[in-house]
Amino acid sequence: MVDLRSLSELERDALREVANIGAGHAATALSQMTNRTIMIAVPEVNVRRLEEVAELVGPPDTVIAAVLMHMMGDLTGRTMVIFPDSSAKAVCDILLHRTPGKTDTYNDMERSTLRETGNILSSAYLNALSDFMGMMLVPSVPSLVVDLAGAVLTTTYLNFGHDREFIFCIDTSFRVEGADEALTGQFLLLPDLPSLNAIFDAIRLD
Amino acid sequence: MTVPRIAVGVAGLEVATAPTSLAAVGLGSCVAVMIYDPVAKVGGMAHVLLPSPASSRRFESPGRFAQTAVPALLEQLEPLGADLRRLTARLVGGASMFANLTPPGSIQMGERNVVAVREALHVHGIRVIGEQVGGDYGRSVEFNLQTGVVTVTSVSQGVAHL
Numbered sequence: 001m002v003d004l005r006s007l008s009e010l011e012r013d014a015l016r017e018v019a020n021i022g023a024g025h026a027a028t029a030l031s032q033m034t035n036r037t038i039m040i041a042v043p044e045v046n047v048r049r050l051e052e053v054a055e056l057v058g059p060p061d062t063v064i065a066a067v068l069m070h071m072m073g074d075l076t077g078r079t080m081v082i083f084p085d086s087s088a089k090a091v092c093d094i095l096l097h098r099t100p101g102k103t104d105t106y107n108d109m110e111r112s113t114l115r116e117t118g119n120i121l122s123s124a125y126l127n128a129l130s131d132f133m134g135m136m137l138v139p140s141v142p143s144l145v146v147d148l149a150g151a152v153l154t155t156t157y158l159n160f161g162h163d164r165e166f167i168f169c170i171d172t173s174f175r176v177e178g179a180d181e182a183l184t185g186q187f188l189l190l191p192d193l194p195s196l197n198a199i200f201d202a203i204r205l206d
Numbered sequence: 207m208t209v210p211r212i213a214v215g216v217a218g219l220e221v222a223t224a225p226t227s228l229a230a231v232g233l234g235s236c237v238a239v240m241i242y243d244p245v246a247k248v249g250g251m252a253h254v255l256l257p258s259p260a261s262s263r264r265f266e267s268p269g270r271f272a273q274t275a276v277p278a279l280l281e282q283l284e285p286l287g288a289d290l291r292r293l294t295a296r297l298v299g300g301a302s303m304f305a306n307l308t309p310p311g312s313i314q315m316g317e318r319n320v321v322a323v324r325e326a327l328h329v330h331g332i333r334v335i336g337e338q339v340g341g342d343y344g345r346s347v348e349f350n351l352q353t354g355v356v357t358v359t360s361v362s363q364g365v366a367h368l
Contacts, residue, residue, distance in 0.1 A: 050255065051216040051270075060232035061346060063361055068304050143304040147361050150232020151344025154216060155303045158235045158255070158315040 004047045004166045004193070012045045014203055015170055015196075018129060019043035023172035023187045025128035026081075026121040030174070033120065034094045037177040040187075044171045053153045053167055057082050057186060060150025064088075065106070067118020068156060070140035071126060075198055077191035078160060079125055079139070080153075081118040087183045088114055088146070106146050115144040125187055133202035162192060209352075214238070214253045219269030221250035221282040225352040233299035234344045235316035237272070239323050240296045241279050241332060242354050243288040249351045250279040254299075256315070257322035272322035276330055295327050296336040296356050296368050298347045305342055316340070336368035 007015075020043050027038040046056060054060045065088035067081045083091060092103040092110045095117065103110060119142040130137040145152055157167050169190045176183035191199065210226045216236060220228055224247035230238045233253070242249040252268075252275035259271050268278035280290065300320035308314060320339045327334055338345070338358050348357045356368040 051267075054216060054232060068307060070307055140307060143307045145303050145342075147234070147303065147344040148232035148346065150216075151234030151236075151301070151303065152232075154232075154236060154255070155234030155301070155316070155344075159302075159304065159308065 004168050015045050016043045019170040019172050019189055021132050022125035022128045026125040026187050027174050029120055029124040038174050039177045041173040046169050046171055047166055050157055050167055053157055054150040057149045057153055062149050064149045065114050065146045066152045067115055068143050069122045071137055073138040074135035075137055075191055075195040077195055079122040080188040081121045083185040087185055090183045091117055111144055115142050118142050135202060214251045216253050217255050217267045217270035219252040219275055219278055222351055223248045223286055228349040231346045232344055234301050234303055237297055237299040237319040237323050238347045240349045240356060241293050243292045244354050245292055246287040247351055248283055248286040248288050250283050251349055252279055254319055254323060257318050272319055272326050276326035293332050294335045295332045297323055298338050298345055298358050300339040301341050301343055303342055338368060
């Protein structure tokens with residue numbers, strides 16, 4: 001079993017590269033959906049205590065829209081696409097052809113739009129991983145919550161993770177380049193621990 | 207006058223006297239357990255993450271587990287003048303988010319946390335006088351030790367008092 005606290009620099013680099021490929025494809029999908037240029041940051045490999053995961057996606061009392069999907073097949077774990085409240089509304093404005101700032105609540109139409117957006121982005125992410133590593137990866141149905149950042153991530157690890165001490169995720173931030181509206185977010189890949197070895201094997205890191 | 211406010215982080219545990227307020231932000235599956243002595247106006251809050259140390263390997267912060275948080279709160283409240291016979295408890299949190307991704311028939315961690323906190327309170331003879339638990343949404347909670355009022359806020363359900 002991989003010891004999260006002693007990942008080598010080479011292993012971290014490899015995980016960043018894998019995430020970069022996944023996030024790159026997801027960003028392309030978002031770019032085509034919104035007709036805007038999306039920039040992605042260098043992925044970050046996060047290993048932290050379960051108590052400290054809330055801060056990964058911002059102050060615990062901020063509202064976020066998060067789409068969670070299980071990843072099944074040759075790797076197991078989860079993917080999550082996160083939009084801060086204002087960005088989630090901006091995505092709805094763009095995709096529902098509304099004037100900027102018009103979306104102010106999350107009703108069925110908005111929730112459906114965000115769930116489907118998360119579905120498309122996560123699927124693009126997993127497809128890229130699948131091609132790159134020669135693996136079969138299958139996404140589950142998506143699940144959307146619009147809630148406090150502190151509640152979302154801790155609950156994800158508590159209910160679906162297997163480790164209760166140190167948690168692991170690879171986090172890639174994205175933002176729209178040079179637009180009027182603020183549109184930012186994060187792609188998260190949350191592989192189960194045994195799947196880390198499978199990733200290292202697949203890219204022949206040994 | 208500004209009232210002192212203590213933030214109780216995940217797995218944290220704090221006790222204080224009036225007029226201080228204790229607050230926990232972004233409870234999902236976590237449970238905030240609050241114990242209060244209305245006469246001495248002292249109280250405590252723990253931000254419980256898991257039911258018992260058995261479901262984790264390491265043991266340190268007592269606020270992390272339902273089983274250890276309740277006795278630790280009682281132990282720390284007594285020197286502040288709390289009388290065990292007057293103590294009452296309230297629970298907030300224990301939600302089940304992403305319910306459609308949970309395998310059918312499995313018990314969610316939020317529900318397990320709520321059950322474990324109730325059990326621990328029962329073992330120590332503390333009466334539960336208010337709860338806002340379960341559901342599929344996160345909550346924040348503020349516990350005013352002057353009035354004893356617990357205020358629960360959430361994104362989708364607004365404000366409630368316990």
